[in-house]
Amino acid sequence: MDKYSLPLKIFMYISIFVFFIFILLPxxxxxxxxxxxxxxxxxxxxxxxxxxxxxxxxxxMWNTVPLLGRYIFNSFFMAVTVTFFTLLFVVPAAxxxxxxxxxxxxxxxxxxxxxxxxxxAVLLIPLFKLLRTFDLLNTYFxxxxxxxxxxxxxxxxxxxxxxxKIPVELEEAAYVDGASRIDILTKIIAPLSTPGIVVTAIxxxxxxxxxxxxxAITFNSIRxxxxxxxxxxxxxxYQSVKWNEMMAASIVGVFPVLIVFVFLQKYIVEGxxxxxxxx
Amino acid sequence: MNNKSKLASFNSPTFLxxxxxxxxxxxxxxxxxxxxxxxxxxxxxxxxxxxxEYVGFQNYEKLLSSSKFSKIAVRTFVWTFFSVLLxxxxxxxGAVLLNASLRGRTFFRILVLPPWVVPIAIGxxxxxxxxxxxxxxxxxxxxxxxILDGPFSFLAYKKSAFIATMVTDVWVGTxxxxxxxxAGMQAVSKDxxxxxxxxxxxxxxxxxxxxxxxxxxxxxxxxxxxxVSTFVSFDIIFIMTEGGPRGATTTLxxxxxxxxxxxxxxxxxxxxxxxxxxxxTTFAILYFYLLSxxxxxxxxx
Numbered sequence: 208m209d210k211y212s213l214p215l216k217i218f219m220y221i222s223i224f225v226f227f228i229f230i231l232l233p234x235x236x237x238x239x240x241x242x243x244x245x246x247x248x249x250x251x252x253x254x255x256x257x258x259x260x261x262x263x264x265x266x267x268m269w270n271t272v273p274l275l276g277r278y279i280f281n282s283f284f285m286a287v288t289v290t291f292f293t294l295l296f297v298v299p300a301a302x303x304x305x306x307x308x309x310x311x312x313x314x315x316x317x318x319x320x321x322x323x324x325x326x327x328a329v330l331l332i333p334l335f336k337l338l339r340t341f342d343l344l345n346t347y348f349x350x351x352x353x354x355x356x357x358x359x360x361x362x363x364x365x366x367x368x369x370x371x372k373i374p375v376e377l378e379e380a381a382y383v384d385g386a387s388r389i390d391i392l393t394k395i396i397a398p399l400s401t402p403g404i405v406v407t408a409i410x411x412x413x414x415x416x417x418x419x420x421x422x423a424i425t426f427n428s429i430r431x432x433x434x435x436x437x438x439x440x441x442x443x444x445y446q447s448v449k450w451n452e453m454m455a456a457s458i459v460g461v462f463p464v465l466i467v468f469v470f471l472q473k474y475i476v477e478g479x480x481x482x483x484x485x486x
Numbered sequence: 487m488n489n490k491s492k493l494a495s496f497n498s499p500t501f502l503x504x505x506x507x508x509x510x511x512x513x514x515x516x517x518x519x520x521x522x523x524x525x526x527x528x529x530x531x532x533x534x535x536x537x538x539e540y541v542g543f544q545n546y547e548k549l550l551s552s553s554k555f556s557k558i559a560v561r562t563f564v565w566t567f568f569s570v571l572l573x574x575x576x577x578x579x580g581a582v583l584l585n586a587s588l589r590g591r592t593f594f595r596i597l598v599l600p601p602w603v604v605p606i607a608i609g610x611x612x613x614x615x616x617x618x619x620x621x622x623x624x625x626x627x628x629x630x631x632x633i634l635d636g637p638f639s640f641l642a643y644k645k646s647a648f649i650a651t652m653v654t655d656v657w658v659g660t661x662x663x664x665x666x667x668x669a670g671m672q673a674v675s676k677d678x679x680x681x682x683x684x685x686x687x688x689x690x691x692x693x694x695x696x697x698x699x700x701x702x703x704x705x706x707x708x709x710x711x712x713x714v715s716t717f718v719s720f721d722i723i724f725i726m727t728e729g730g731p732r733g734a735t736t737t738l739x740x741x742x743x744x745x746x747x748x749x750x751x752x753x754x755x756x757x758x759x760x761x762x763x764x765x766x767t768t769f770a771i772l773y774f775y776l777l778s779x780x781x782x783x784x785x786x787x
Contacts, residue, residue: 209683216588223583223594226576229657230598233612236623240615253626296510303506307499315511322518324714324766328739329759332528332746333521356517359510375497382496413603420607420721425747436607450615457608468603472596480669 241265241455248451265459268452271442274430278438279460282416285347285434289354289415290408296355297362297411298404302396304363305370306378319360327353327421338426349426350419350434357418358411365410365478369403370396406474409467416464435460522763528756535750545757555741559761562737565652566716572656573712574705577663582693584664585671595668602661606721613654614726617641644734647727651735654722659715663708670704671697702780710773714766738762 211219240248242260269275303309304316327334334353335344343349373396381391419434427433435456442453468475529545531538549555584595601609619625619639628634640650674697682692698705718739723729729736729744736744742762746755 209689211586211588219583219586219588222579223588226580226583227594227597229576230601230661232623233609233616233657234600234604236616237612248621250621253621253623253629255626296513299506300510303503307497307503309500309503315507319514321770322514324770325518325522325763328718328720328743329762330518330521330525331743332752332756332759333524334517335747336524336752337517337521353517356514359514363510379493379496382493388502417603417605420605420725424724436605439608439611450621453611454615457611461604461608465600465603468599469596472599476665476669480666 237454237457240451241458243451245447245449245451249447264451264455268442268449268456268459271449271452272438272456274433274441275435275438275456277431278433278435281347281432281438282419282434282436282460283463285350285354285419286412286415288347288351289358290412292351292355293358293362293411293415294404294408296359297366297407300359301363301366301407302370305367306375316364319363322360323357327357327418331421331425335425343426345427345429345432347432350422350432353422353426354415354418358414361414361479362407362411365475366400366403366407368478369400369406372403373399402474403478406471406478409471410475410479413464413468525756525759525763528752529760531753531756533752533756538753541753545754548754549757549761555758558733558736558738558741561648562717562739565648565655565735565737566713569652569655569659569716569719570709570712572652573659573663573716574709576656576660577667577708580660580664581667581671584668598661598664600661601657602665606658607725609658610654610722610725613650613657614641617650617726641727642731644731647731647735651723651726654726655716655719658719658722659712663712666704666708667701670701674700703777706773706777706780710769713769717766717769718762738765 239257241264242262243257244259244261244263247254247257247259272278304312338344338349338352343352377395377399378391381395382388386394420436423434423437430438439453439456439460442449442456528538530540530542532541532544580598584591584598616622616624617640619637619642622640624640625634625638628638629636638646640646678696678700679692682696687695719737720739720743723735723737723740724743727735729740738758739762742755742758745751745758
């Protein structure tokens with residue numbers, strides 16, 4: 208095949224550069240703002256260069272918003288709980304979809320996709336009433352219960368693709384040799400599918416972490432239970448917004464998720480795109 | 487023979503299959519199915535904190551005769567249309583660039599992901615800072631270049647706020663579209679390209695005659711998925727402008743939210759939610775119709 212000519216190569220690298228300026232601009236600006244003292248930040252017009260960068264905001268933010276640590280903990284706690292319950296629902300369902308044929312199989316898979324489309328915002332009113340009936344408003348569960356529902360569909364699709372990679376013959380051979388279904392599940396399927404389950408768990412965690420905002424502002428008004436995404440609003444004060452500390456807190460709140468994702472991105476991306484491209 | 491029939495029942499145990507999917511299905515029926523049904527029911531009532539009463543189609547009549555609602559609906563369609571269009575164009579450009587055999591492409595493929603992974607609420611905060619009139623970089627560059635004669639707050643004016651929130655939405659959605667286009671391109675058989683190359687087809691013609699038709703199903707899926715998620719995009723607008731200035735960024739979902747949970751008018755809010763569901767369903771039907779036609783075309787050669 209033809210090689211890239213030098214001008215084309217240069218043109219492509221420039222395009223990549225421009226593309227990534229767009230993708231990374233807010234992150235670069237957030238990080239830059241977090242390093243600058245507030246009084247430098249509030250200089251108009253915009254200062255491209257700043258000579259006293261420091262990590263001061265990363266220390267001061269804990270004093271400005273005393274509950275910041277609690278908010279970050281809440282975000283993690285709720286995302287982990289959502290992930291746990293999502294797996295409980297998803298592992299058997301995905302196995303069943305990957306392995307067995309039954310009436311309404313294809314249809315119900317499409318319905319699952321449709322659930323994704325309805326997004327929480329359309330269903331807020333009945334969810335609000337439902338949570339109020341069970342006295343769950345203003346608790347962790349107000350954010351966890353709907354969170355699980357919206358993590359289930361994609362997780363099933365994702366994990367189903369992994370289960371499908373395990374050859375049926377393995378199970379059949381074991382069965383003919385007299386192994387029980389329980390044996391097969393615990394001794395063949397479980398070890399072989401562990402990587403897939405881990406990836407699904409991480410995907411569910413990231414989604415749970417990302418979708419907290421809407422449920423938090425709608426179903427919870429108690430500060431102690433707020434996740435980081437709504438807790439950040441506390442940097443907005445009477446007089447002015449402490450932008451540098453707000454940005455520092457955003458970065459600290461998001462960094463762990465980003466790191467985990469970067470290490471596992473290959474598997475998540477492969478799993479997610481596999482199904483879509485095949486169809 | 488015995489083994490075969492044993493295996494058949496081993497491989498398709500209908501009852502067990504249903505038992506395994508039952509917990510997930512039941513949970514979704516409670517948390518998504520029932521609320522969906524309840525939204526329909528409430529839309530025919532005047533439900534509020536005080537109580538509810540059946541009012542027939544009154545909510546819908548009010549809605550459809552109100553010029554404000556049709557304005558919001560049109561605005562939502564325009565916002566969605568341009569946002570999706572930009573996502574598809576940028577996603578295609580991104581996928582072509584990341585698919586090229588250039589040094590560093592593994593790294594670039596990771597670098598494109600952050601907007602998708604980071605909670606939208608936090609990305610929106612970053613953009614608010616970028617759009618800030620006095621201290622934001624866009625306004626700063628504008629002044630330096632002499633395009634702006636003074637600080638310009640992008641979120642304070644109707645037109646610019648509309649575009650600014652749209653650009654943020656494009657930013658959120660582009661990585662996802664890029665990834666799927668990229669995956670689609672990688673699934674195209676290399677033989678096709680080599681054959682075309684031997685026949686003397688240039689880079690652009692290979693893209694136009696091989697890549698594009700081959701990934702058309704992915705393009706259509708991405709159009710639908712993006713259209714639906716953009717149509718009900720909530721976090722970005724709610725955080726950046728709360729639907730303002732003077733309603734310029736109020737989309738259907740923001741309007742629904744404010745009506746239902748700002749004013750506690752559950753009935754009228756539900757009628758709006760039902761309209762959204764109906765519109766999304768229309769998108770979806772259109773999508774399946776298109777997809778089946780294209781699949782037919784592909785299979786007939």
